[in-house]
Amino acid sequence: MDIYLPIAEVSLDIFVLLGLGAAVGFLSGVFGVGGGFLLTPLLIFIGVPPTVAVASSANQLVGASVSGVLAHWRRGNVDFKMGYVLLVGGLLGSLLGVWIFTLLKRLGQIELTISICYVLLLGGLGGLMMIESIRALFRLHRPGVSRRRLHQHTWMHGLPLKARFRRSRLYISALLPVGIGFVIGVLSAILGIGGGFIMVPAMIYMLGMPTSVVPGTSLLQIIFVAANVTVLQAYTNHTVDAVLALVLLVGGVVGARIGTRFGMRLRGEQLRLLLALIVVAVAAKLAFDMTVRPADLYSIASEKG
Amino acid sequence: MTARPGVSSDQLGSFAVLLVFSLLCWAPARAEELVADLTSHLIAITTGFTGASVVLFGAVDGPGDVIVAVRGPDREMTVRRKSRVAGIWVNTQEVTFANVPSFYAIAASRPMLDILSPAAAAFYRLGISNLKLAASTPAPSVVVDAFRTALERTQQQAGLFVERLGKVDFLGERLFRTTIMFPSNVPTGTYLVEVFLVRDKDVVSGQTTPLVVSKVGVDASVFDFATRQPGFYGAIAVLTAIVAGWLASLPFRGA
Numbered sequence: 001m002d003i004y005l006p007i008a009e010v011s012l013d014i015f016v017l018l019g020l021g022a023a024v025g026f027l028s029g030v031f032g033v034g035g036g037f038l039l040t041p042l043l044i045f046i047g048v049p050p051t052v053a054v055a056s057s058a059n060q061l062v063g064a065s066v067s068g069v070l071a072h073w074r075r076g077n078v079d080f081k082m083g084y085v086l087l088v089g090g091l092l093g094s095l096l097g098v099w100i101f102t103l104l105k106r107l108g109q110i111e112l113t114i115s116i117c118y119v120l121l122l123g124g125l126g127g128l129m130m131i132e133s134i135r136a137l138f139r140l141h142r143p144g145v146s147r148r149r150l151h152q153h154t155w156m157h158g159l160p161l162k163a164r165f166r167r168s169r170l171y172i173s174a175l176l177p178v179g180i181g182f183v184i185g186v187l188s189a190i191l192g193i194g195g196g197f198i199m200v201p202a203m204i205y206m207l208g209m210p211t212s213v214v215p216g217t218s219l220l221q222i223i224f225v226a227a228n229v230t231v232l233q234a235y236t237n238h239t240v241d242a243v244l245a246l247v248l249l250v251g252g253v254v255g256a257r258i259g260t261r262f263g264m265r266l267r268g269e270q271l272r273l274l275l276a277l278i279v280v281a282v283a284a285k286l287a288f289d290m291t292v293r294p295a296d297l298y299s300i301a302s303e304k305g
Numbered sequence: 306m307t308a309r310p311g312v313s314s315d316q317l318g319s320f321a322v323l324l325v326f327s328l329l330c331w332a333p334a335r336a337e338e339l340v341a342d343l344t345s346h347l348i349a350i351t352t353g354f355t356g357a358s359v360v361l362f363g364a365v366d367g368p369g370d371v372i373v374a375v376r377g378p379d380r381e382m383t384v385r386r387k388s389r390v391a392g393i394w395v396n397t398q399e400v401t402f403a404n405v406p407s408f409y410a411i412a413a414s415r416p417m418l419d420i421l422s423p424a425a426a427a428f429y430r431l432g433i434s435n436l437k438l439a440a441s442t443p444a445p446s447v448v449v450d451a452f453r454t455a456l457e458r459t460q461q462q463a464g465l466f467v468e469r470l471g472k473v474d475f476l477g478e479r480l481f482r483t484t485i486m487f488p489s490n491v492p493t494g495t496y497l498v499e500v501f502l503v504r505d506k507d508v509v510s511g512q513t514t515p516l517v518v519s520k521v522g523v524d525a526s527v528f529d530f531a532t533r534q535p536g537f538y539g540a541i542a543v544l545t546a547i548v549a550g551w552l553a554s555l556p557f558r559g560a
Contacts, residue, residue, distance in 0.1 A: 234539025
């Protein structure tokens with residue numbers, strides 16, 4: 001059954017859209033990543049114009065994240081204080097990011113920049129996560145090894161403005177999450193994503209947050225970043241397709257609920273290894289696409305006249 | 306192929322109109338060399354829109370061939386070409402065409418080359434290769450030609466440039482009809498349907514009929530709202546998503 005999307009101006013099979021939403025929602029439920037980095041390319045692949053795909057997935061992320069945060073919150077797995085501190089950095093960063101985006105667009109190399117950013121980020125993060133989680137898995141199988149220290153003390157712990165994050169059982173400088181939020185804000189604006197897949201590893205490895213509170217807290221900040229992107233895109237580019245977002249959302253919330261329960265059954269190390277595998281796979285695919293001769297060397301961009 | 310009730314009832318209606326029309330034509334209306342009209346002048350895009358077809362019918366005053374061209378509103382299009390830089394495929398060249406028809410379809414009662422001279426086809430801009438596409442980017446003509454070919458090919462693959470969209474069929478010597486098909490990704494706007502009567506390899510008469518492709522109902526309201534009140538629309542889109550997300554989590558409470 002086809003449904004006509006008023007902003008995208010195409011008809012697409014509603015079941016394909018629902019399925020897509022469910023698959024991405026499942027991932028977001030398990031890992032606490034928004035899934036934008038998968039949803040946007042998939043939407044473009046099935047025929048949604050790229051600009052509409054970016055803006056509408058941001059819109060659907062808002063709803064999916066709300067539902068996810070509520071689920072995690074009921075289990076007490078959201079660190080609101082940490083979320084808000086990250087958000088302050090995130091909003092500042094997205095302002096700079098939008099400015100960089102406009103600059104690159106004028107230079108005509110935004111697509112390439114996006115691809116390279118994705119490959120470097122996903123490849124680097126995914127690789128590190130994979131090594132770490134494989135090590136962790138092996139450690140668990142060896143008996144008699146002492147428990148991991150809570151965290152290691154580095155220069156990061158010497159920063160001023162120390163604050164207590166009770167849920168995360170951390171006493172660290174507030175500058176640290178603000179800085180991480182800032183970097184993610186910049187990247188989100190350039191890549192058009194919520195930033196969950198950068199946020200999750202950063203929370204685990206840089207801040208040292210317990211894995212259980214990471215997905216909920218990450219989703220909390222994604223709500224605001226995605227809402228910000230949606231309003232900005234709707235205002236400047238008229239590219240938010242609310243109908244598309246709603247259909248994706250219906251599939252997404254179902255997937256997210258199943259994903260959250262599935263995630264609870266997995267151990268932290270397994271969860272991280274799985275996420276690492278997905279991230280590395282996406283990076284490999286993007287890197288491969290950049291070096292392979294495209295089927296059509298020419299591409300067309302249409303300006304509405 | 307799936308059955309589309311909308312199309313079949315449309316066609317049924319068109320037969321009735323055609324019948325009445327043909328009866329009228331038998332009357333001494335000889336002054337006009339070519340008369341043609343569409344079964345509908347509006348293509349309404351609704352939520353279930355999967356493409357549409359419109360029947361064009363008409364009569365000519367004697368033997369000859371008919372060519373029908375459908376042209377959508379012009380748009381500016383940029384064609385980019387990738388080439389390999391340090392192992393990566395990068396957009397390196399681009400050419401912008403100022404006035405590309407967003408939709409172009411042409412049909413004829415016989416193959417175009419058999420009924421129309423190349424000069425006449427070029428003059429009346431009939432056929433995809435005769436479209437006047439002006440490059441607004443300064444570039445050598447060889448380059449522009451290559452980019453133009455790529456543009457034509459891509460638009461054809463998208464079903465937006467169509468040659469022989471369905472043949473023009475003659476019923477007897479004077480009455481003709483053809484079905485114009487529009488894909489689901491048809492651009493909105495005012496279209497021009499041009500009908501030409503061709504004799505001895507030249508156009509002897511022509512007629513132009515407008516056709517409007519427009520969104521109606523809920524989709525039109527959403528689109529209007531999104532363009533007229535963008536900030537408000539964005540806020541509503543976010544709120545809707547928040548409420549939907551919240552509602553979706555309710556039935557699972559206590560799980």
